[in-house]
Amino acid sequence: MLPNRYQFHAVEPRLIRLWADAQTYAFDATGSGPIYTIDTPPATVSGELHLGHCYSYTQTDVIARFQRMRGRRVLYPMGFDDNGLPTERFVEKTIKRKATDMDRADFLAQCSKLTQETEDRFEKIWRRLSLSGDWNYRYSTLSSTVQRTSQWSFIQLYQSGRAYAQIAPTLWCADCQTAIAQAELEDKTLPTLFTTFAFRLPDGTSLPIATTRPELLPACVAIFVHPDDKRYKHLIDQTASIDSAAFSSQAVIQVLILADEAVDPDKGSGAVMCCTFGDSTDVRWWRIHQLPLRAAIGRDGRMTALAGPLAGLAIPAARKKILQSLAEQALILQQETIEHTVGIHERCGTPVEYLQTRQWFIRILDQKERFIEAGRQIRWTPEYMRSRYEHWVENLQWDWCISRQRFLGIPFPAWTCRACGTLLLATQEELPIDPRLKGPNRSCACGSTDFEPEMDVMDTWATSSCSPLIIGRWMDDPDWFQQHFPANLRPQGHDIIRTWAFYTIIKSLYHCNVSPWQEIMISGHALSAERSKISKSKNNSSDGPLSIIEQESADALRYWATSIKPGNDTVFNPEALAMGRRLITKLWNACRFAESRLQDLDTATLNRQPEDLLPTDRWLLSRLAHTITFATRQLEQSDYAAARAEVERFFWADLCDNYLELTKSRLYKGEGADRHAAQWTLYHTLLNVLKLFAPYIPFVTEEIYLGLFQQWDGCASIHIASWPVARDNWFDEQAENAGKLLLEIIRQVRRHKAEQGLSVGAPLESIKLTISAAEIPMLQAAQCDLQSATRAHTLDFRLQQAGDAELLAPWKMEILLSKV
Known part of the structure; x- marks a missing residue:
């Protein structure tokens, strides 16, 4: 008997234990049904889980549950991304110490301890939310198995000519003290002082130069004008100079005036400094015109010896000093405050620099068309998200920088021979390996055994981009890999299309020459009350998931998370939780009403439709058939929100408001064929509605199923029962x-x-x-x-x-x- 009231506080924890003990969601590796593999996002260990995670992961879980009930053998592994800069910064913040201030081994021990504790908390929250992942396949991107996969990926890319090391201008974060990739660069509009000052020409006249970065003056290597600019055309190939003893190691900076069509004559004075390096245009001019390299800013974000008296100053202080010097020389012609777009590191918000450093890259700029075509082989949900991917690929300017100058990460499995400079790679049998701790098991071809280990680690995306290879056991189990690669589904947020989606496609094409998934389902963001993305770094979620679950129920939180179509952002809405609670209560009460009406149901005729159904019964069954068909079609297209909305409409309006009112007399006082027809119709309708709701609100549907319908339907759990199928004879216009x-x-x-x-x-x-x-x-x-x-x-x-x-x-x- 179903109790009078549904008590989620007692039911939800009990069912979590039941599902864990029964291995309800375990992948059936030996079964015969079709396989459905989900390349699930490994949650970054960089803070605590928040409502945004619940929002997107629940949407994936609905699809996993739907596919499982459709008879697929669902491999739904859960992973944690814990090998890179985000985790390292999280550990530093937690222990209140910088990695650079600690012994490396001690710091990594702290990382290991904290990541394990955090990942265990993550798993507890995911289980409490009823994510139906198979925890037998839980993985960490810092585990030895994953390190081995990531290192072997690098070795293969190097051997195929796709990975290379180069000393070159690189995006650099002075706060994180590491190189970063183009995909980690974000634009931020900031108020900036726009200063026009004077260079001196040989005839004693002035050449006005406008800049937002006067601190780069010591690194000025040329001035560029547009070749057709009549104001400056006569100055091309002449020199310009400025007295610089107050801010440079040189008393005078003297540079050539050159022409380039990339100059915008209408911006500033129309004459532009080229400094090494202020932005990507400086890098381009430096390469094309073969200019000298002068580095005024160091890796620590402070001025170098090139800045003379200003060496060692942080950038803001140096900027102030240089402007003061220009003013004292009466060289400032104009100043105004403008809104200026600045490139910042997405991890910490620090404006990035362009520094000449040695880094590892994966060659991608020569493969743009191939990447775009691979994206078109994948079904995008929603479809318009594909244009974001293509726009990113089309506008790439840099090869993928995969090296980082940090402690926590997977090391490059390579050494350089000190005698002859040859790079020696680890063998597959040696993996995983840390070359900083262990040398190669063989000598160099030149006979030397003296090696310099690679000291950098790989960027976290270089490893997480291997996720379909990792869950597919790429290195170890060819049969398993053939079954699970390409994966059926990649769910992820729209903010990491340019990173995780793009990088995974790169790795898949380079290693397997095929797109990594059949479908990619893009989720939106949960937004705070201020309409900003809820994130771990911003810590702007008003309540944690567990507190809301304990107050409102996991089912109610899942109801909110599945109310919005794929790809759309939404503000966290307590009213949606209330609507979820009302649905749960209504479903429980409808089934309690039905329980007493179905007690004498003739089980022998459950699968045989009565011949004497009344028009009311046939109407409801036809509406049910259309609802099942619509919901199934929408879920096959990953539109969980449209599917649920139609099921809800049917449940509230057709079943509860109308059919139950129409048939109360038959169900209460009826007898014979008329009552049996109503019983049979109510049983099949409620059971199917329960199954249609099961992927969304798994706790209450399981509790009702076990307490009422299991005796007739016979499955150990509603979540491994068969998905509803509309009978042909139910459709009745x-x-x-x-x-x-x-x-x-x-x-x-x-x-x-x-x-x-x-x-x-x-x-x-x-x-x-x-x-x-x-x-x-x-x-x-x-x-x-x-x-x-x-x-x-x-x-x-x-x-x-x-x-x-x-x-x-x-x-x-x-x-x-x-x-x-």
Whole structure:
């Protein structure tokens, strides 16, 4: 018996234990059904999980549960991304010490301890939310298995000529003290002082230069003008100079004036400094025009010896000093504050620099068309997200920088021979290996055994981009790999299309020459009340997931998370939680009502449809068939929100508001074939509705199933029961038309009662209906249900006559109030 009230506080933890003990969601490796593999995002260990994670991961879980009920053998592994800069900064913040201030081994020990504790908390929250992942396949990107996969990926890319080391201008974060990739660069608009100052020309006149970065003056190597700019055309190939003893190791900076079409004549003065390096344009000019390299800013974000008296100053202080010096020389011509777009590191918000450093890269710029075509082989949900991917690929300017100058990460499995400079790679048998701790097991071809280990580590994306290879056991199990690669689904946020999606496609193409998944489902973000993305770094979630779950229930939180279409952002909405609670309560009460009506259900005839269903029954079954068909189609297209909305509409309106009202008399006091028809219809409808809701609200549907429907349906859990299938004979257009007429009659009666100040349940003496001959048999067959819903003592049907021209509808109704 179902209790009077549903108590989620007791039910949800109990069912979590039940599912864990029964291995309800375990992948069936030896079964025969089709496999459905999900390349799930390994959550970054860089803070605590928040509502944004619940939002996106629940959406994936709905698809996993749907596919499992459809008979697929679902491999739904859960992983944690804990090998890179985000985790390292998280550990530094937690222990309140910088990695650079500690012994490397001690710091890595702290990382290991904290990541394990954090990942265990993550798993607890995911289980509490009822993510149906198979925890037997939990993985960490810092585990030895994953390190081995990532290192072997690098070795293969190097051997194929795709990975290379180079001393070159690199995006650099002075706060994180590491190189970064283009995908980690974000634009931020900031108020900036735009200064126009004067260089001196050989004839003593001035050449105005406008800049937002005067601190780069010591690194100035040229001035560029547009070749067609009439103001400066005569100055091309001449020199310009400026007195610089106050801010440079040189007393005078003297540079050539060169021409380049990339100069915008309408921006600033139309004459532009080229400094090594202020931005990507400086890098381009430096390469094309073979300019000298002068580095004024060091890796620590402070001025170098090139800045003379300003060496060692942080950038803001140096900028202030240089402007002061220019003002003292009366060289400032104009100053104004403008809104300026600055490139910042997404991890810490620090403006990036362009520094000449040795880094490892993966060659990608020569493969743009291939990457775009690979993206087009994948189904994108929503489809318009593919344009974001293509736009990113089309606008790439740099090869993928994969090296980082940090402690926590997977090391490059390589050494350089100190004798001859040859790079020696680890063998597959040596992996995983840390070359900083262990040398190669062989000598160099030149005979030397003296090696310099690679000291950098790989960027976290260089490893997480291997996720389909990792879960596919790429290195170790060819049969398993063939079964699970390419994966069926990649779910992820739209903010990492340019990183995780793009990088994974690169690795898949380079290693396997195929796209890594059949479909990519893009989720939106959960937003704070201020409409900013809820994130670990911003710590802007008002409540943690566990506190909301304990207060509102996991099912209610999942209801909110699946209310918005794929790809859309949404503000966290407590009203959606309330709507979820109302649905849970209504579902529970509807099933409790049905429980007492179904106690004497003839189980021998459950799978045999009664021949004498009433029009009301046939109408509901037809509506159910359409609902099942629509929901199934939408879920196959990963539109969980549209599917749920239609199931809800059917449950609230067709089943609860109308059918249960129409059939109460048959279910309460009926007997014989009419009662059996209502029982049979109610049983199949409620069971199917329960299954349609199961992927969304797994706890309450399981509790109802085990307490009521399992005795007849026979599965150990609703979540491994068969997904609803609409029977062909349920589709009945005639019954649906009949149902529309019945519902319109009921609507008119209810409106009449409201106008008379009567309750919906108030009795009526009679209802007289004038109707066409074609409708009378149906209404007569449904008379008991119509009387039940309207509370009419009698129903009188009058055949519509040819003279009834005044009728504006195919029927009219006269209602007599009860005299009681």
